Amino acid sequence: MTAGLTVAVASGKGGTGxxxxxxxLACVAAEAGKKVCYVDCDVEEPNGHLFLKxxxxxxxxxxxxxxxxxxxxxxxxxxxxxxxxxxxxxxIGSEVITFEKMCxxxxxxxxxxxxxxITERGREVGAVEEGRAGRxxxxxxxxxxxxxxxxxxxxxxxxxxxxxxxxxxxxxxGTSCPVIxxxxxxxxxxxxTEPTPFGINDLGLAIDMVKELGIPxxxxxxxxxxxxxxxxxxxxxxxxxxxxxxxxxxxxxEAYSRGELAYSAxxxxxxxxxxxxxxxxxxxxx
Amino acid sequence: xKEIVVISGKGGTGxxxxxxxMAVLAGRAVVADCDVDAADLHLVLDPQIRxxxxxxxxxxxxxxxxxxxxxxKCYELCRFDxxxxxxxxxxxxxxxxxxxxxxxxxxxxxxxxxxxxxxxNGQLFVSETRYGPMVHARLGIAEENSGKLVxxxxxxxxxxxxxxxxxxxxxxxxxxxxCPVIASITGADAVLIVxxxxxxxxxxxERVADLxxxxxxxxxxxxxxxxxxxxxxxxxxxKARDRGICVVGKVRYDRAVTDAxxxxxxxxxxxGGVAVAGDITEAWNSLIKHLSQ
Numbered sequence: 001m002t003a004g005l006t007v008a009v010a011s012g013k014g015g016t017g018x019x020x021x022x023x024x025l026a027c028v029a030a031e032a033g034k035k036v037c038y039v040d041c042d043v044e045e046p047n048g049h050l051f052l053k054x055x056x057x058x059x060x061x062x063x064x065x066x067x068x069x070x071x072x073x074x075x076x077x078x079x080x081x082x083x084x085x086x087x088x089x090x091x092i093g094s095e096v097i098t099f100e101k102m103c104x105x106x107x108x109x110x111x112x113x114x115x116x117x118i119t120e121r122g123r124e125v126g127a128v129e130e131g132r133a134g135r136x137x138x139x140x141x142x143x144x145x146x147x148x149x150x151x152x153x154x155x156x157x158x159x160x161x162x163x164x165x166x167x168x169x170x171x172x173x174g175t176s177c178p179v180i181x182x183x184x185x186x187x188x189x190x191x192x193t194e195p196t197p198f199g200i201n202d203l204g205l206a207i208d209m210v211k212e213l214g215i216p217x218x219x220x221x222x223x224x225x226x227x228x229x230x231x232x233x234x235x236x237x238x239x240x241x242x243x244x245x246x247x248x249x250x251x252x253x254e255a256y257s258r259g260e261l262a263y264s265a266x267x268x269x270x271x272x273x274x275x276x277x278x279x280x281x282x283x284x285x286x
Numbered sequence: 287x288k289e290i291v292v293i294s295g296k297g298g299t300g301x302x303x304x305x306x307x308m309a310v311l312a313g314r315a316v317v318a319d320c321d322v323d324a325a326d327l328h329l330v331l332d333p334q335i336r337x338x339x340x341x342x343x344x345x346x347x348x349x350x351x352x353x354x355x356x357x358x359k360c361y362e363l364c365r366f367d368x369x370x371x372x373x374x375x376x377x378x379x380x381x382x383x384x385x386x387x388x389x390x391x392x393x394x395x396x397x398x399x400x401x402x403x404x405x406x407n408g409q410l411f412v413s414e415t416r417y418g419p420m421v422h423a424r425l426g427i428a429e430e431n432s433g434k435l436v437x438x439x440x441x442x443x444x445x446x447x448x449x450x451x452x453x454x455x456x457x458x459x460x461x462x463x464x465c466p467v468i469a470s471i472t473g474a475d476a477v478l479i480v481x482x483x484x485x486x487x488x489x490x491x492e493r494v495a496d497l498x499x500x501x502x503x504x505x506x507x508x509x510x511x512x513x514x515x516x517x518x519x520x521x522x523x524x525k526a527r528d529r530g531i532c533v534v535g536k537v538r539y540d541r542a543v544t545d546a547x548x549x550x551x552x553x554x555x556x557x558g559g560v561a562v563a564g565d566i567t568e569a570w571n572s573l574i575k576h577l578s579q
Contacts, residue, residue, distance in 0.1 A: 012324045014297010014461040019486065044462035045295050045493060047486040085344060085388050106365055106388030145493060146500040148433065148465040173297040173461050174323040177430040180383060196547050198302060198326040205324055208427040212383065257515040259485035 006167040007280055008041075008186035010210070012202030014173035016192045017222035017246070018042075022170040023051040024262050024273045025280075029166055030135035032277070037165040038133070041182035042172040043126060043141035043153045050259045052133035059129050062141070062156045063122030064149070065105040069096045073117035080109035080118060101148060126153040128160050137162055151181040158182070166281075175202075175209045183210065188284035189217040190243070190276075195230040203231075207238055218283060220276065223248040243283070244276045287447050288475045288577050289440075289455040291320070293498075295490030297461035299482045300510040303543055304566065305458035306330045306552040309417045311570045315454040317415065318443035319422040320436045320470040322408065327458045330550050333413030333420045341408040341423065341438060343431025344387040351376040353399035360391035360400060383428045408435050412442060417552075419446050433469035436460075440470070463497045471497070476504045476577055478534070482511050483518035491522060495529055505531050506576065508569050511539035532576055535569020538562055 009022045019042075026038040040048040049056075067080070067089065078091040088102035089109055100123050110118040126143040141157040143150050150172070158181075161167045171182040183189050189210045193203040203219065210217045217240065221231040224245040235242050246262075246269070255265030263270035292305045306327060309317045319327040347368075349360070356377030361369040368384035369391060371377065376399070380391070392402035407429035413420045421443040423435050443455050459470040459477075471477050477498050481491040491507070498505040507526045512519040519536065526533050542559035549556060554563040 016298060044464045045490040047489060050485040050489060083389065083393055104386055104388060106386060106390050108388055108390040108393065111390065111394065143464065145463060145496040148468050150464045175427065176323040176425055176432045178464065180428055196544055197329045197550060198547060201326055201329055202324040212428045253514060257484035257518060
């Protein structure tokens with residue numbers, strides 16, 4: 001068995017095909033006999049399960065630490081309020097009020113409290129669910145509705161990946177904290193784009209992000225259209241390699257709408273993902 | 287004045303294309319782009335920037351090499367794995383990307399060797415477009431606090447709308463259901479959920495509808511590319527009805543939407559987009575009719 005490899009799939013713009021690429025890639029890898037785990041880090045809107053249809057075997061709630069104030073010990077000195085950068089704790093008169101959803105769980109208030117009035121307890125933010133979809137190991141996070149902060153849950157998902165697997169991480173869209181948490185520590189990032197002004201603009205932002213993080217990366221152009229060279233031109237300018245161009249095909253879009261893998265609907269697409277797997281492994285182990 | 291926020295749960299369902307067209311159809315509206323970490327609305331509305339200001343969403347920590355004694359207190363206390371051991375001097379360093387800006391390291395450093403200062407992590411723009419004023423922003427690369435920047439964009443849009451008596455604020459929201467989405471919708475008059483008839487679109491629409499209900503914001507639904515899978519479109523309509531969400535429109539799958547984007551104009555103004563423009567106009571008219579009731 002080869003050592004583990006973590007490949008994250010990100011995009012900047014939503015709806016470019018992250019889940020399509022991740023799910024199809026994980027499945028061709030499993031069919032090639034690899035130990036593979038599909039890791040859904042889009043905890044706000046996890047969709048991979050709709051395509052892989054895993055049996056979920058374990059569910060583990062994820063908690064973040066929040067302060068709990070013992071009114072008997074509290075002297076209302078205000079030190080907790082002063083250290084908190086997130087307005088999660090207020091001292092009004094002799095009363096200390098906490099706003100748990102604002103809390104980032106840094107622990108500063110507990111450390112700074114001179115009377116030992118603050119302890120921490122866990123607040124549930126979501127769950128990590130694990131199971132199997134045939135030969136593909138499956139992990140996803142599911143953020144509770146109304147919860148603002150997804151990074152702690154994304155971290156919990158990332159740490160649930162079985163050892164020595166090829167982990168295919170399906171990242172959330174965007175370029176800020178949730179995506180960074182999802183791709184941090186990955187060996188390689190696949191940036192999925194589409195040849196439209198929105199797709200290319202957001203690809204530029206995503207390239208800047210992975211460069212900032214110092215992770216090797218390359219591009220997959222999805223819904224590629226003959227005669228449209230927006231993505232090729234842009235990647236040429238930015239000096240980023242294109243690993244695959246997946247053609248625009250209404251049959252694939254319809255298969256996607258039903259929750260089917262691209263290559264189950266159109267067998268000719270299998271080759272795109274097999275080739276992509278080969279190039280990604282080669283690039284990532286360089 | 288009504289503030290309408292376009293959201294979707296799932297990315298890529300057509301929020302920005304729809305918001306751009308709504309800005310045209312509204313006649314007089316302030317437009318706000320709250321998808322601050324992957325803003326695209328400017329690509330079709332072509333804003334001329336009038337005002338620009340730096341945004342600081344919080345503070346960041348930095349170790350001053352002259353003062354650090356290498357005791358490791360910061361390393362021990364940081365819960366965000368932002369402090370790491372350095373081979374050279376200073377003996378510890380802080381990764382600005384991982385730093386959550388809590389200030390614990392700075393507060394507890396016995397040598398006062400950790401500087402904790404405001405960081406600029408984005409820019410806010412107030413611009414003019416052919417269709418009205420536009421407020422937008424750009425979050426710095428790999429930055430956090432997008433929720434704060436979203437609140438700033440909305441606040442500025444509201445000030446302009448109130449001062450100049452605009453009847454609508456049309457806000458292009460971010461995907462997902464987390465921090466920036468919550469910051470985009472709290473206190474708005476209505477959300478317009480744009481979905482598509484795919485298993486993902488349906489699943490994500492339900493999560494974002496739950497979110498709107500959680501914050502008690504009236505929600506309306508538009509099914510984009512409804513003819514891609516008519517069966518799922520019907521399921522989505524039923525689910526919306528069961529939740530008391532009004533389906534204001536169904537927009538056909540039309541290559542003209544992408545072509546208009548390539549031409550960088552709102553699809554309702556695109557020559558080849560007459561049919562799809564009709565669908566969008568119907569959706570907009572139905573939405574404002576419901577909002578005025």
